[in-house]
């Protein structure tokens with residue numbers, strides 16, 4: 001899609017001690033974040049967690065009360081003009097010109113860029129050919145979303161901010177957007193996105209930051225977050241009434257073992273390849289045939305619930 005950028009070690013986004021208050025509400029409360037080049041960062045959190053406020057400060061639309069922001073080495077408040085040519089912004093809820101036709105809108109944005117992506121290619125890729133002549137205000141919510149995404153990336157930005165890029169999209173359109181974000185990353189573009197969707201963060205992000213009430217409650221690669229927050233459960237079925245005492249002995253008390261229903265067994269505790277070998281090896285020695293074998297991990301969603309006592313996604 002684009003010419004691949006040369007990778008550097010410089011963080012393209014760095015936030016230190018960021019604070020933003022609206023009257024009595026502290027929307028962002030001492031946030032530290034860093035993002036490397038060609039990385040995707042997902043800000044995850046419930047309504048009001050401070051995601052939009054954070055990215056609006058990064059985009060230069062809001063001024064922080066405290067802290068420092070460096071975007072591509074620039075201060076978005078002081079260097080907004082210089083920065084705007086190098087970043088792409090997709091606002092929550094679209095943000096297009098109501099009377100402008102979809103195709104024209106994208107071409108106007110492309111014309112402002114030195115080396116734009118071909119607008120026709122973006123229109124085809126995002127499934128918008130049938131609405132190029134339709135005014136923005138008459139596009140469906142999903143079409144407005146996709147057009148806004150096209151406008152955010154048509155100028156080949158170095159860093160893109162996408163505020164809930166797939167909100168309201170059907171699964172097929174969501175998949176197209178995910179593919180586009182993957183290809184941006186492959187081309188060396190860094191992406192900051194906000195989402196309520198755990199699956200989206202897991203599918204796209206190198207780094208997930210979970211916010212709650214303006215603070216980071218957890219951060220890391222999605223797999224690590226699931227792993228570090230999770231006790232795991234291994235379940236298997238076999239003939240009822242197995243002698244679980246001997247399995248417990250083999251496991252040396254590290255896991256809880258139970259027959260939860262006749263023939264349904266649960267091994268509860270931290271999961272590892274060694275645990276699977278131990279349990280299947282024990283079955284083999286006891287001449288027990290497992291008829292089902294299942295590993296259950298807690299999702300990021302459940303991890304968030306554990307951390308905050310609240311649900312993460314409720315749209």
Ligand SMILES: Nc1ncnc2c1ncn2[C@@H]1O[C@H](COP(=O)(O)OP(=O)(O)OP(=O)(O)O)[C@@H](O)[C@H]1O
Nearest residue numbers: 022025026027045046047048049050051052053054
């Ligand atoms: N302009 C504003 N004036 C007053 N309060 C605001 C303003 N913008 C945001 N807030 C408040 O700051 C807090 C954080 O809001 P923000 O929009 O950043 O959350 P969010 O995580 O993006 O939520 P959502 O997922 O609903 O978009 C909320 O309590 C919100 O009501």
